[in-house]
Amino acid sequence: xxxxxxxxxxxxxxxLRFRSFKSFLGVFFYLFALGGIAxxxxxxxxxxxxxxxxxxxxxxxxxxxMVLSFVQMALVLFMTPGLTSGVISGERERQxxxxxxxxxQTSTSIILSKLFSSIAYLLLMMVAxxxxxxxxxLFGGVSPSLLFQIFGLYFVTMLTIGSIGVFFSTVxxxxxxxxxxxxxxxxxxxxxxxxxxxxxxxxxxxxxVNQTSVFxxxxxxxxxxIILLNSFEEGLSNEINNASGIAFPLTAAFxxxxxxxxxxxxxxxxxxxxPNMKEKxxxx
Amino acid sequence: xxETINLTKRYGSFTALNDLNLKIxxxxxxxxxxxxxxxxxxxxxxxxxxxxPTSGAAFVNGYNVSTxxxxxxxxxxxxxxxxxxxxxxxxxxxxxxxxxxxxxxPAERQILIPQLLELVNLSNKSDVYVDxxxxxxxxRLCLARSLIHDPxxxxxxEPASGLDPRARIEMREILKELKNMGKTIxxxxxxxxxxxxxxxxxxxxxxxxxxxxxxxxxxxxxxxxNKIINVKLASDLEKAVLFFEDHHRVSTVTKNPNRDxxxxxxxxNDEEQIALLKKALDHGLAILSFSQEESxxxxxxxxxxxxxxxx
Numbered sequence: 001x002x003x004x005x006x007x008x009x010x011x012x013x014x015x016l017r018f019r020s021f022k023s024f025l026g027v028f029f030y031l032f033a034l035g036g037i038a039x040x041x042x043x044x045x046x047x048x049x050x051x052x053x054x055x056x057x058x059x060x061x062x063x064x065x066m067v068l069s070f071v072q073m074a075l076v077l078f079m080t081p082g083l084t085s086g087v088i089s090g091e092r093e094r095q096x097x098x099x100x101x102x103x104x105q106t107s108t109s110i111i112l113s114k115l116f117s118s119i120a121y122l123l124l125m126m127v128a129x130x131x132x133x134x135x136x137x138l139f140g141g142v143s144p145s146l147l148f149q150i151f152g153l154y155f156v157t158m159l160t161i162g163s164i165g166v167f168f169s170t171v172x173x174x175x176x177x178x179x180x181x182x183x184x185x186x187x188x189x190x191x192x193x194x195x196x197x198x199x200x201x202x203x204x205x206x207x208x209v210n211q212t213s214v215f216x217x218x219x220x221x222x223x224x225x226i227i228l229l230n231s232f233e234e235g236l237s238n239e240i241n242n243a244s245g246i247a248f249p250l251t252a253a254f255x256x257x258x259x260x261x262x263x264x265x266x267x268x269x270x271x272x273x274x275p276n277m278k279e280k281x282x283x284x
Numbered sequence: 285x286x287e288t289i290n291l292t293k294r295y296g297s298f299t300a301l302n303d304l305n306l307k308i309x310x311x312x313x314x315x316x317x318x319x320x321x322x323x324x325x326x327x328x329x330x331x332x333x334x335x336x337p338t339s340g341a342a343f344v345n346g347y348n349v350s351t352x353x354x355x356x357x358x359x360x361x362x363x364x365x366x367x368x369x370x371x372x373x374x375x376x377x378x379x380x381x382x383x384x385x386x387x388x389x390p391a392e393r394q395i396l397i398p399q400l401l402e403l404v405n406l407s408n409k410s411d412v413y414v415d416x417x418x419x420x421x422x423x424r425l426c427l428a429r430s431l432i433h434d435p436x437x438x439x440x441x442e443p444a445s446g447l448d449p450r451a452r453i454e455m456r457e458i459l460k461e462l463k464n465m466g467k468t469i470x471x472x473x474x475x476x477x478x479x480x481x482x483x484x485x486x487x488x489x490x491x492x493x494x495x496x497x498x499x500x501x502x503x504x505x506x507x508x509x510n511k512i513i514n515v516k517l518a519s520d521l522e523k524a525v526l527f528f529e530d531h532h533r534v535s536t537v538t539k540n541p542n543r544d545x546x547x548x549x550x551x552x553n554d555e556e557q558i559a560l561l562k563k564a565l566d567h568g569l570a571i572l573s574f575s576q577e578e579s580x581x582x583x584x585x586x587x588x589x590x591x592x593x594x595x
Contacts, residue, residue: 008384016372095368099429102332102362103385104354274353275336 007109009100013117023121030075030125031132037071038064038132061139066232068136069150072129073157073228076122077190080158081182083121084165086175087114088273093175107273111266115159115166122158126151149231153251157224160258160265161186167265170272193223197240204243212245220250227254285310285437285468286331291340293326293492300326302492303340308470308485310436313463315483316472323492324472325365328441331470332362344437358386361430365441365472369422371415375406378414379429386433400428404458420451427458438462440471456482511557512577514547518570521546527567531560547577 017023041064088111091097100110136142164185168178200215207213220226220240230237230250237250286308293301301323308314318324329335330342333353341348347355370378376397383393401407404424409417417425423443430438443459444452459482462469473479479486480500487497496503517524521544528534533552540546550557561574 008381011384012370012373012381015377016370019372095364095366096370098329098332098334098364099362099367099382099426100385101334102357102360103382104357104387105385275334 007105007113009105009110010113010117013113014120017117017121026079026121027125027128030079031128033075034068034071034129034132038068038135041067042135057139061136062142062232064139065133065136065142065146068132069228069232070225072126073154073224075125076154076158077161077186077224079122079125080118080161081165081179081186083118084115084162085169085179085182087118087166088169088269089173089175089178090169092173101274107270111166111170111269111273115162115266118162118165119155119158122162123155126154146231150228153224153228153231153254156255156258160262161189163262163265163269167269170269189222190225193219194225197223197226201240201243212243214244214246216240217244217246217250217253221253221257224254227251285312285345286314286470287343288327288331289341289343291327291330291342292338293323293330293335294338299492301330301337304489304492304494306487306494306497308468310468311466312485313459313469313471313483315479315486316470316489317479317486318472318489322489324489325441326492327489328362328364328439328470328472331356331439332360332364333357358433359435359437361433361435361438363426363430363438363440363443365445367426369414369417369425371413373414374410375401375412375414375417375425376410378425379432382429383432388433396432400431403431403461404428405454418451420447420454423447423451423455424458427455431462436468438467438469438471440469442472444473511550512547513550513557514545514573514575514577515564515571516573517544517546518572519544520568520570524564524569524571527564527569533560 045060045064088097091100133147137144161182165178165182168181169175172178172181196219197216200213200219204211204213204216217240226236227250240250241247286306288304288306291301291304291306292299304323304327306314306327316324316327326335330337331344331349333349333356336350341350343349344356345359347359349356370381373381379397379400380393383396384390388396398407398410401410404427406417406421406424406428409421414422414425427440427443430440440459444455447455459469459471463482471479471483483500485497485499486503488495488503515524515528521539521541525537525539525546528546528548529537533550533556535549535551537546537548550560552560557576561571564571564574
């Protein structure tokens with residue numbers, strides 16, 4: 001197990017990723033965007049406010065936390081496919097993959113190292129953004145446990161979207177195609193499932209009150225934004241639970257579903273990285 | 285050391301490799317000759333565990349490449365025909381990464397890497413980013429990389445391709461040194477005379493099939509029906525032309541009056557060749573030299589692949 005966590009491929013990936021100037025620029029623009037939104041929000045509610053008092057109140061602080069959380073989730077969803085969908089196909093295009101595959105490094109170690117190094121970079125961005133969240137704590141209105149919960153959701157989301165990116169990077173030869181498909185799936189998880197949830201909820205509203213449908217529950221489970229919103233508004237969870245007749249907590253279902261997707265994607269990636277060397281029976 | 289038994293690789297209806305049978309003993313330098321798309325790289329990829337054969341079996345050091353791929357990887361050093369490098373690594377870091385990948389301890393790597401860089405004449409480039417190296421230097425670095433775990437077998441797919449003449453000579457010298465170290469080397473190249481110089485055996489592959497295999501001399505003997513004989517005379521060139529034209533094993537006599545020389549194609553064996561020379565001397569021809577033209581590997585390759593459809 002130790003060899004999985006501390007292995008040459010992971011060392012190499014982290015060294016190459018963090019040595020690049022692009023990585024520095026990535027962190028810079030990430031914080032610039034997030035910081036700009038936080039400061040803009042405070043300015044709108046104080047300096048540019050119509051209120052004569054211009055005080056930043058705890059309830060506004062909570063709203064700012066929500067805004068920051070949603071923006072951060074959007075950035076995670078935007079950056080993860082870009083960081084992971086080229087990890088294997090990029091090596092293939094650079095013609096370095098074949099050499100790597102002739103080393104005794106296991107497919108599991110190569111795939112997980114690629115994923116973990118990408119997640120490590122995203123985690124660096126998350127950690128770097130923590131001082132921005134300290135503004136929220138300065139004004140109050142948000143509990144630390146909620147912050148941990150939100151960061152837990154980010155982690156599960158980046159792990160799953162990252163695994164999907166690695167999967168397509170492994171099974172598709174061209175990075176550009178793998179990237180487009182990964183972004184497509186991410187878009188479906190965000191916009192597609194949200195749209196389907198709204199439609200199905202509306203449809204349920206027209207039906208008999210006693211009649212339930214699992215459809216809104218299923219579509220909600222795959223939407224990170226709905227789950228994030230659920231962390232702030234517990235009433236949303238109750239509404240979906242009532243409409244579907246499923247009492248199982250929405251956030252727990254999201255974590256299970258996403259981790260399952262991640263596991264399947266990584267399992268197939270590990271199997272597909274190297275050719276199946278077992279002799280094919282029955283073929284001439 | 286390397287053995288393939290009826291090794292076949294098909295892509296749909298296209299057969300890239302058909303029933304390849306090879307046996308390369310330990311310490312042998314085996315040259316694989318063939319036109320582009322003949323099946324050389326396919327064979328190398330299977331031996332390097334990068335490609336699964338459709339049927340047949342391949343063994344490296346007694347390990348089956350299909351079922352014991354991990355053991356095979358520990359025993360081979362593979363250099364593909366086209367390869368890339370991690371451009372943000374320095375030369376030393378590049379080798380260090382692969383050394384670590386093969387489970388070599390950091391202390392051993394510190395000793396090993398300068399030795400390898402010296403072997404490939406890159407000691408003065410140890411702190412340079414790999415991306416800044418010339419193509420020839422990258423090829424040599426890749427060769428050093430393939431040697432990092434001291435493999436017994438080296439699989440080198442066109443290691444000298446795309447290099448300028450000086451870089452080719454440098455690469456050839458390194459390969460000679462590796463041969464002296466007792467490595468079993470499987471090498472492919474289009475620079476056929478170079479292969480002839482350094483290989484103990486060669487195999488000629490066309491359209492996925494091995495059409496000839498053995499020592500360079502054996503193959504020349506087996507496959508060259510016509511020997512070219514050059515004769516230099518002190519006098520009587522015309523008389524000599526008439527004499528040789530009259531012999532039933534001789535054809536296509538061409539003369540070079542400026543140099544008092546003639547040459548002809550001869551289809552007989554060694555005994556008949558001796559008898560022909562004796563008869564010519566008895567006939568009173570003033571022969572200064574009588575020699576068989578040495579044909580190089582390129583001629584052999586062209587002879588063997590004559591009429592093969594390369595499309």
